[in-house]
Amino acid sequence: MKKIKNIPYGIGDFDSVQRNNNYYVDKTMFIPEVEKTPFNFLIRPRRFGKTLFLTMLHSYYDLNLKNRFEGLFSKTWILKNPTELQNSYMILYFNFSLVNPDIDKVEGSFVNYCNSEIDFFLRKYSKYIDNETLKKASEKKLPADKLNDIFISLNGANNKIYLLIDEYDNFANTIISRHGQHEYHKLTHDEGFFRYFFNVLKGGASRRAGGLDRMFITGVSPITMDDVTSGFNIGNNISLNENMNGALGFTDGDVGEIIDYYTSVGVFKFDKAETKQIMSEWYNGYIFSKRSTTKMYNTDMVLYFMLQSYEANNLPDDLIDENVRIDYGKLRHLIAIGNQLNGNFNILKEIIADGGIVSRIVKSFPYEKLTDRENFVSLLYYFGLLSFDGSLLGKPYFSIPNNTIRQLMYSYIREAYKNVGVFKVDVFKLDNIISHMAYSGNWKELFTFIAGEINKQTKIRDFIEGEKVVQTFFLTYLNIIDVFDTLTEKEAGKGYADLVLKPFFYRYPDAKFGYLIELKYISRNKFTEELKTEKIKASKIQLAKYSRKLET
Template sequence: MAAKNIPYGVTDFRLIRANNYYYVDKTSYIALVENAARFFFLIRPRRFGKSLFVNMLSWYYDINRKDSFEELFGDLYIGKHPTEEQGKYLILSFNFSAVNPDPDKLMESFEWHCHLRFMEFANAYASCFESGFAEEIKNAPSATAKFSYIISKAKELELPIYLVIDEYDNFSNAILANAGTTHYKTLTHGAGFFRFFFNLIKEGATGDGPIKRMFITGVSPVTMDDVTSGFNIGTNMSCDARFNNIIGFSECELRQMLTYYKETGDISEDIDHLIETMAPWYNNYCFSMDSLGERIFNSDMILYFLNYYLPLKEAPSNMIDNNIRTDYNKLRHLIRLDKSFGLNASIIHDIVANGNIVAEIKTAFPAEDLAKPDNFKSLLYYYGLLSICGIDRGDTILGIPNLTVREQLYGYLVEAYREAEMFVLELDYLNNLVKDMAYDGIWEPAFRYFASELKRQSSIREFIEGEAHIRGFLLAYLGLNRTYIIHPEHEPYKKYADFYMMPDLLHQPEIAFSYIVEVKYARRDASNAEIATLKMEASEQLRRYAGDPKVQQTKGDTQLRLITLVFKGWELDVCELTE
């Protein structure tokens, strides 16, 4: 048999199992979910594999699909360890990413999506109900009327329902981002139809109601908090260590997949080297304080890479899937980088400059409180723009997980600079200067250009308070070039340099020069002796970093150059090569 296909973009579990696709077995989590909570709420970033998981649950629990159990699950973990609830439920499922978020079309689209799902349910389980059940559903005047009827009849006949909602907050997030809080509140507060929809869910799930189990996914707890005032029948398991790897791939799972394709002859290169290629771009997600040793790869990103790599035997020219870019662009509006470069933009600037930030992850907060610092940091975490990276004196440390996310944050920050008319560089001109650095070793003009604009654009001066701010501006703009991969160093106890401009030799093997840059900042009235001390510190740090194994391994045959930049206020006082 031919090697299994890569299920990139495929979320139909049966299609994967019946059509020779590779499946990473997540069925061991079925029993864990059953034992953890009847009403299970899971938050994970977009494009992470949630839809496939919930579709798998539907196939496992559906009373109509009980006879397919051996065919679909027989060789998986759950096939050897089935639970008593397998094939015991009527499945009622929704995917609200299918609802049109245009405020003028939202209600009609929501009604139509619900109508289709209710009719699927009515037709699939007609034999469980009295004759005419499907016709009653069809003729009911609204989604809520249909839902109320289903709940009533299922309760009367003691028929257990498993409710599945994928992307529960998709259209509500879009409304919040594009139409504003007024439209959003109309939807989620008071007599809003979405709030009433969740009231019906609560009614059907309490007491002797027919909704016996529930699995809901989304990208943040915001809408759930607003439509249910806490949704006290649901259990948010998103940060529970038992479910850190319920979605996404562990390194062990990725290694097993690559080993399979190595054995089929589709991979010829060393597996460790392939993982090292993917890890900086797709790895480093952690969803529990108790799971710091278990880092998760974004499964959709991995499948994107392998879908390109296996037939062509080379890495994609663009390591970031355009679908990921599109989704992150949608988030740009929700993170509210206001035109005054307010608190939220400053938080992102600090994250880019310092690499991480202290935060308390909030499990629930309403949309009206998004601007509060800990809520905003939590939102970045839920969206996958930050991940748990450590603990310091009992505080949670959130950091940027990988290069894919870092590039998105650079883009957000540069856009915020532009909208605030704060600090604007000509990206094409800067990118050409960076190419001169890479291919010709002409490094000084790029930094001189940056410094001259820093001095010329007076509006930025109020914001400059020290080294971290200048470093943030520099990283944001340099991070958008396609010649170097910018690796900031954020290990204060090692006193490493600010950032390593790692040549992208995977895609541009002819690059001749690589760089480590140390940025120092002094007050405008600093003495010559103080400047000399900063230069000496920079030289020591640069030389220490130059010997780091990561640098030696990744610089290839390029000539490594060490650059010291010392700013006095907003003026570049030292710009020199360290020998």
């Protein structure tokens, strides 16, 4: 009897996935695409399978693993379609998430970690490197100096280096969020150690017939690369290439096959159509090229869902895996300066109100220009908070890809208001009020509560002028609990109310009430009782029409 394949949630090592009977979604057909250019840079959101892809490349190109090729790549596309470069490189691998981001320890940690990896590389491939280089490189104290010696010594040699760097910007991003621009600048500019390291890589990549023959770097943002290389002239940014759209993440077909497999072996016992609908609404929707139409699922989210269902013999209660959340602290510096919300915050509100935004994507930009509108929108895209969704007026249009990201965006708005002292609510009380809306039909208490808080916390009034802004405000706080699937008019379809609150029956099957909400805005200086009566009358007529439409 065949053993049931393990669900490789949280496992990023290709060798381990293959050796330990884990389910693997084949991505080896993208190897020929990777080989089209020697020095590549790929940006994808967190938890999207970057490490597994990189370690797959490691296993494929490592000349020391040539005798294991058939075993490691059994049942993959590349087994029957190997390229000429198969198992022909010495692999130098770094994962910069292993560097301690503490500002007082980061340089020492970086030096120690890189030196350990380089020394391991020298031992692993000692028979391909002359003794003088081995001795000289081992005596150097800085990793950049070690690399420089190795690159030079391998000039013209038969065996070259393939450099793989995973999460190149991990500790740099943490330093930005914790310590701000000044400390980050010291790291990436002038004589910063990180900048010097990349200067050596640039030199190695540009040296004719040098030891560094190929390079593949992954991260979540182009900012640090732009800063340490003065405009990313170290290689080819393939992040927006149509042919790389499916390199990371799962397609709809992949997800269907995963469900079919675990159903066939008897450990997944739930309806496939319902399961796919849930996963599509919460985990799907990512498109990484304006020329592609294939939507990708977040790898981590899908595996999390399957693992939770597998272990609990039930569909998961919490559909959002904590590991995919981008902490508000890592975004706070982007939307607030001191205790003031900046223009980026307004862009975030605009996206939530409209469901998306028109913008071009900027491939590379420095941290200093992050407040430029297109740069900020681009960063939201790279972080996975926005996705390509067609075009409008000849320009790319970006929308929020799924419910998980929508919930995260709502939380960012709430946290921003709270952290700058503009507005905060009793979360437990509001949770209770919204639950009563779903189960007892008591909706008046919500509006009484919100109105009371606005009257007490008057600063918020400056942030909720205009009908769309009021709509965003309500969306932000209605989603403090997931008892409703909350849709805007655009999401529900033209001809519906401003807000549609559908009970989230998947998690709350006994919920009894849903709502149509029509919002009307009257500015303080134009308010009259007659105008209020007129607006209420118009709303009642519209809601009656929407209700009849839903009934049919």
